Every structure is written in C-alpha cells, then in structure tokens.
Amino acid sequence: MKSCFSDTRGAITVLGLFAALVATGLVFYVVGVGEAIRHRETMQDAADASAFAAAVLHARGMNLLVLVNLVMAGALAVLVMLKVLITVVAVAIAIVLALAIPTFGASLVALAPLTTVQTALFQAEAALRGPVFAVLRIGNRTAAAIRRAVPAAAWARANAVVQDDAFDDIPETGVPLPPRIELPTEDDDFERLCGRAGRVVGEIVMLPFDKIGVLPDAVQDAIGDAIEALVAAFSPWFCGAGEGGVPPKLTYSVERWIPSIESTSECLGSQLTSGCLDAGDAELNALFDQTTGACPAEGAAGHDDCLTRAEDARHECRTTPGIQSYVYQIERRRRAYWAEDGRVRHTDDDLALDSDDPSDHDEVLSSERSERDERLCDGRWSEDPRGPACVITEVPRFTASMLPELRDAARVIEIEVVRHVHACLVEEEQTLIEQDPGMLEDRTGMASQRVAFESGGFDVELGGEPFQMRILVMGETPSDRAARGVAVAGGGSLEAGGDLPLADLGRMSIAQAEMYYPSTDLADRPDWMWNMRWRARMRRVHVPAIGMLDSACSAVPGLDCTAVLGPLQAWGTIIAH
DSSP: OHHHHHOOTTHHHHHHHHHHHHHHHHHHHHHHHHHHHHHHHHHHHHHHHHHHHHHHHHHHHHHHHHHHHHHHHHHHHHHHHHHHHHHHHHHHHHHHHHTTTTTTTGGGGGHHHHHHHHHHHHHHHHHHHHHHHHHHHHHHHHHHHHHHHHHHHHHHHHHHHHTOGGGTTOEEEEEESSOOSSOSEEEOOHHHHHHHHHHHHHHHHHHHHHHHTOSOHHHHHHHHHHHHHHHHHTHHHHTSOOSSOOOOOOEEEEEEEESOOHHHHHHHHHOOOTTHHHHHHHHHHTTSOTTTOOOOOTTSTTHHHHHHHHHHHHHHHHHOSSEEEEEEEEEEEEEEEEEETTEEEETTSTTTTTOOOGGGSOEEEEEEEEEESSOSGGGOOOOOTTSOSEEOSOOOOOOGGGHHHHHHSOEEEEEEEEEEEEEEEEEEEEESSOOOGGGGSOOTTOOOEEEOSEETTEEOOTTSGGGEEEEEEEEOOOOHHHHHHHHHHTTSOOOOOSSOOHHHHHTEEEEEEEEEOSOOOGGGGGGTTSSOOOEEEEEOOOOOOHHHHHHHHHTSTTOOHHHHHHHHHHHHHHOOO
C-alpha cells in the first residue's frame, strides 16, 4: 500500500493529458479564429477593391466628359477664329474708309483685296457653321449618355470585382450606398463653351510667342482670360448662338442707284469694292443716250427696258427719302395754249397725249441728259407716264377772263420739262458685319458640361456626398468550422451577445472611395470640367443615414433589408475602417 502512494511513475501522463486538452483547444481556437479572419479579410478586400473600382470608373467618366467638352470647344473655335478674322478685316476696312478723305482716296486701293478676303471668310464660316453646330449637338447628347451610363457601369464593374475568382466565391454581391442615378454634372451656359472656344483661339494666337519666350506665362494667361471673356460676352456674334451679348456692329455709308441696278446690287450684296458704283454707272448709262438723255427710238433695242425703268424711277424717286441726286432727261419745248369749249387747253394736255396729230403735242426744241443735286420737281410730280414727269418752268396761270383773248389767237411759250427720270442716287448705311438671323435660331442642346450645384438633394462640393462611392458587400455566412473551433476553445458554447450576431457581422463588409479633383480653391470650380485631372482614392467609411441605406437596400431583389440594415447601422457606429 505504501508503495502505491510513494510510487511516482506515470505522473507525467496526467500532466500530458491536461496539456493535450489545452493544446487541442488552442489548435481549434487558432483554426476557428484564423478562418474567421480569412473570411473577414476576403470580404473586406472585395469591398475595398469594388469601391475603388467604382470610384475609378466614376473619375474616368468625369474625365471623359471633360474630353467631350474639349472636343466641343475645339470645334467651336473654328467658327470663333473665322469670326475674329472677319472682325479684324472689318476694322481694317473701316480704317481704310476713314483714311479715304485725308489721303484723297489713295487708301481705297486696299479696299478691294480686304473685301475679297472678308467675303471668302464669310463664305467659309457659312459653310462650316452647320457641321460645327452638328458636332456640338452630338457632343451634348454624348455627354448626357455618359452622365447616365457611368454610374450603372460602375455598379456592374463593382459587382464583377466582387465576384472575381480571386476572392474564392466568398462575397456574393455588392450594393452601392446609396445608388447613384447619374454623375453630378449638368448643362452649362452656352456662353461658357463659347468663351472656352475663344480661349483656344487665344492659345493658338499666343503659340508663337510661347515658343520664342517673348511673353511671360502670366501675360499669356491674362490675354487668354481677356479673349475668353470678350468672346463669351459677344457669343451671339462669335459663336452664332446664345444670349447676354450684342454682336458688334460696324456700318459705313454707301451710295447706290434706285431703281436697283443689277450689277450694283450683286456687288454690294457680296462685298464692298470701289468699283461697285462705277459698274452701276456703266450699266445705267447704257440704257439711254448720254447726250440727249432720250430712250432709244421706238422699235430699237432697249426701248421698252428704258421706258419701264423710267416709269419705275419716277415712282421710287418720288417716294424715297434722302435722295442725293437725280439723272434725268430735260427737254426745252414750245407749248401752245388756246381756248376750246369754254376751257383753256394746251398741247400735251390730258386730251392730247393719245393723239397722233403732231399739232396736239409740244414742239421739242432740244433735249439733253442732266443731273441735279437739289430736290427735283419740287413735289409737283406727274404720275402719268405718257407725259413729262414734271414741268420745271413756272407756267402762267390762264384764267377764265383770258378765254376771249385765247379764242382769237393761241399763246405760245417756251418751257422746260423733265421728260424721263432715269435714276436717283441714295445714300444708305450698309453693315460691314451683319449677323445672320439663322445663326441665332436655337442654342438648345449645344452646351458643355459643368459640375452641378445640387445633386440628389445634396449641395455639390468637393469631398461631399455626391462624390462618395460606398459598396456594401454581401457574402456567404462564415464556415461553421470557425464557430465550432471557437466554441471548443470556449468550453463547448459561444454567446456573441450585443446587437451584432457574429454571422451577420461576418457576411457583410463595407468600403468607401471617392472621386476627386485635386484643388481646394473654390475659384477653380469653372475649371473642374475643363481639365482631365479627376482621380480616385480610398476614404474612411462613413455609413450614411438610414434613409439612404433603405433606398439602396430595396434596390436589391430578394434582400432582407430588415435583417441587414439594423446590424449595419449599429456596426457603423462602432467600427472605424
């Protein structure tokens, strides 16, 4: 008996048994916790990767919109460049016209080539206007499509990342918190696009100075800003559409014949040259005899055209204000007055005009072409084309008391009459730069994009909610081996406690990233959509309000929002990622 109590053999076996039990528990604990950690890390890696992928795609979408803006500005810059050149040529023409008097017309030598260049520029601008406006409308529609397609594509990309084989099929789906319908941009004012096109033109103009280093960068930037502001202010002229500006107007005085002469009208309609009026003079002079001022004889070539023009001129020159001079046929005539049927008659009166008897008509003593600067006929115009336009000579008034005298013998006097008015010269203002009304018809659908001031109920500021991308990744429940291992180590039971069941915690993971523009100066806001500098980065998770979560959760078919949102909201209050 004594030997049993004193025998120490096999004591280490008892200690080994207890050590084995502890080691087994530790092994199970390490295996269980390790598997839970692996599951958790895989879920978080999937959430991080999907959130960053979504943010990258959003940033690329913003840069793509910037590219569309730049393409639109480049296309519009073609029209702006042409309008700038037209304006410069118009100013040069105005200077040439202003110098015509002090140089005694010597400066007019430059008029013809300048107006030829101006006409060519107008024609080029008119030919390119339609295609450029088509590019602007296509760009605007493309931007609208990108604005709506990118968030959907980003969600699809995030889901594709979540379901990648690299995550061992542990995560199942990703849910955006909250879902975004479109990028936070909107149509800008058309004047902004027009101004940017002006800046492109300014950069082209400044390019030689930049290459040779004559002007500092600050001066070039100031010139670019000035050109941009000028073009934006006068967008109806430089860009052919928009509001808020008045196109520059440059006019000059021009003389032309009325009724219109075809060669002069065509000349003035397309360009201003010193030969326009000369061409009209030549065509006018060919219509009638330059010595007598008379139309060609009846039956001769041009007779009918001359009489028709004289009839038109009689009407237009009588009713048009501001006549400078007249070209007309003046005749010296011998006119007879006599008494007949109790009234005084004279040759070429109303009763005699249609007579074939030469004695019923005035005797024409002479005829000549004449010009007169002062008022012709002094308002005493005759509208009857069969007779003279007016009588210049003051004719004596024959009263009833003179009838006996005129019955005995006719009284003959010499008079001067205006037989035909061939043309009159009028001075008018013609616009060197004339805005085509068709260019201002509609600017709808041609605007560039800008960052919106409000999106989804949030004010849009850098770092704000519209730029955040949160992805909630839902996956499979962690393996039972992890729970069993921890349970073994805990003596066969596991009480998670609190509001966060271990299973719910393990099958959810959330990550947050953002797209951003690298600027902290709010004055740079107009440049946010004109520089391809949008980037993506990871951010600490800030779980949004429960209302936003609910709208996001309800967008996922078959998801139990009640079971998800409660733990997630509580989780967001205690976990800093």
